[in-house]
Amino acid sequence: MPFGSLWIPVLVSAAVVFVGSSILHMALKYHKADFKVLPNEGAVREALAKGSPAPGVYFTPYCADMKQMKEPAIKEKFEKGPVAMLTIYPKGAPDMRRHLGLWLAFTVFVSFVAAYVARHTQHPGADEMQVMRITGTVAFAAYGLSHVSDSIWKGQPWANTVRALVDGAIYSILTGLTFRLLWPMA
Numbered sequence: 001m002p003f004g005s006l007w008i009p010v011l012v013s014a015a016v017v018f019v020g021s022s023i024l025h026m027a028l029k030y031h032k033a034d035f036k037v038l039p040n041e042g043a044v045r046e047a048l049a050k051g052s053p054a055p056g057v058y059f060t061p062y063c064a065d066m067k068q069m070k071e072p073a074i075k076e077k078f079e080k081g082p083v084a085m086l087t088i089y090p091k092g093a094p095d096m097r098r099h100l101g102l103w104l105a106f107t108v109f110v111s112f113v114a115a116y117v118a119r120h121t122q123h124p125g126a127d128e129m130q131v132m133r134i135t136g137t138v139a140f141a142a143y144g145l146s147h148v149s150d151s152i153w154k155g156q157p158w159a160n161t162v163r164a165l166v167d168g169a170i171y172s173i174l175t176g177l178t179f180r181l182l183w184p185m186a
Helices: 003-027 030-034 041-051 066-070 072-080 096-121 128-143 145-153 158-182
Strands: 056-060 084-088
Touching (some): 030 158, 066 072, 096 158, 128 158, 145 158
Antiparallel strands (some): 056 084
16 A cells, blocks of 8 residues: 555644644643652752753763762762752743644654554455554553653652543544544445
8 A cells, every 4th residue: 555545644643642732731630740840949959050950951960870879978868868850951941832833743653654654464354453553552651651760760659641641542532533533445
């Protein structure tokens, strides 16, 4: 089957997920729990501003390698705390157009990959449930499972990951349904 016949389901499913995610994040407020305010935010912001860190991801206490973690001074820093991973963004208000544009591009990419896998495992006129199962599973792997490593390695609370998995399940159902409805006939 030529891939060109799958561009409509790719683009429509990406748009459906984009709109669905917008509704989830604007109408349902369950992601408000994803972030917490620091009890001394002003002092932390002031201390960070003095260091003027460039945008990036920082870890404290910082260790260049695992060997350094055995040093008594580093061990003491870890024991005393805080232990933190911090993301510094560029100054200024978040550019929501950029974030939304990147999110839309990601939804197109996920739908493209789902179509690619389905194209190589299914044929025109294939069983609609099987098409939905394959494309939905690929979408779930991208939208949901990617967050698990954030809890494992980056300290993201597991509750945040569970909420992201719920989102991923919803987005995968939307993707699978769209492909099911728009899959080329024989």
